[in-house]
Amino acid sequence: MSEERYLTFALGKGRLAKKTLELFEQIGITCEEMKDKDTRKLIFVNEEYKLRFFLAKGPDVPTYVEYGAADIGVVGKDTILEENRNVYEVLDLGFGKCRMCVCGPASARELLKHHERIRVASKYPNIAREYFYNKKHQTVDIIKLNGSVELGPLVELSDVIVDIVETGSTLRENGLEVLEEVCPLSARMIVNPVSMQMEADRIRKLVGAIREQLKIQA
Numbered sequence: 001m002s003e004e005r006y007l008t009f010a011l012g013k014g015r016l017a018k019k020t021l022e023l024f025e026q027i028g029i030t031c032e033e034m035k036d037k038d039t040r041k042l043i044f045v046n047e048e049y050k051l052r053f054f055l056a057k058g059p060d061v062p063t064y065v066e067y068g069a070a071d072i073g074v075v076g077k078d079t080i081l082e083e084n085r086n087v088y089e090v091l092d093l094g095f096g097k098c099r100m101c102v103c104g105p106a107s108a109r110e111l112l113k114h115h116e117r118i119r120v121a122s123k124y125p126n127i128a129r130e131y132f133y134n135k136k137h138q139t140v141d142i143i144k145l146n147g148s149v150e151l152g153p154l155v156e157l158s159d160v161i162v163d164i165v166e167t168g169s170t171l172r173e174n175g176l177e178v179l180e181e182v183c184p185l186s187a188r189m190i191v192n193p194v195s196m197q198m199e200a201d202r203i204r205k206l207v208g209a210i211r212e213q214l215k216i217q218a
């Protein structure tokens with residue numbers, strides 16, 4: 001019998017979880033109990049491969065991985081940039097594609113052009129700060145929101161927002177538009193730096209298998 005320890009995965013709840021599990025299934029890693037939508041269980045085990053999975057709030061995934069509570073995490077690039085944790089980003093999984101953008105009413109274009117001291121609402125204050133202060137050298141006031149960020153300019157809380165744009169329909173339906181693109185985003189696999197050394201073989205094999213599968217799909 002092997003003395004293998006469990007390799008633990010933290011997966012972001014929500015949009016990315018289903019796609020992540022589908023991808024794992026394609027390379028032969030299944031976790032049947034995780035598919036039960038009614039379960040309140042938090043940790044799921046695959047005994048065959050000695051794997052454990054848990055679902056966490058997206059922004060907590062890099063935290064679990066940095067502290068080694070999970071060896072591996074799957075989370076959006078936006079969350080990696082915002083949380084700025086000590087983790088290795090090892091793979092772009094190619095799904096969950098969207099863009100981080102500065103958005104607002106068309107009238108805000110002038111404010112951006114003239115580097116005015118504007119108000120920026122965002123669920124991603126660190127990304128917004130990095131973009132305006134370090135990339136654009138523009139002083140702005142950043143207001144942290146926790147969702148429905150498009151409300152910001154609509155109710156005159158802010159001049160613009162920094163938020164995720166996928167199809168653009170939320171913007172369109174609210175009379176807003178993309179004013180500047182901050183960066184492209186997609187789901188990424190992250191690894192704890194110590195696990196990367198201690199479990200190098202297993203992690204390398206897993207990353208290799210996923211990479212092959214992604215090539216087949218492309």
Ligand SMILES: Nc1ncnc2c1ncn2[C@@H]1O[C@H](COP(=O)(O)OP(=O)(O)OP(=O)(O)O)[C@@H](O)[C@H]1O
Binds near residue numbers: 077096185
């Ligand atoms: N249209 C989209 N809106 C938001 N995130 C998207 C979109 N398309 C892809 N993503 C990616 O999916 C990830 C998870 O998004 P999701 O909305 O499920 O989680 P969350 O924003 O952390 O959760 P919550 O909305 O419950 O606070 C995002 O971090 C982003 O990388």
Ligand SMILES: O=P(O)(O)OC[C@H]1O[C@H](OP(=O)(O)OP(=O)(O)O)[C@H](O)[C@@H]1O
Binds near residue numbers: 163164168170
């Ligand atoms: O370009 P679209 O396809 O319209 O997608 C983008 C929208 O989806 C996300 O919101 P989410 O549904 O996560 O809700 P939230 O506003 O509560 O964060 C994001 O914050 C945008 O509002």
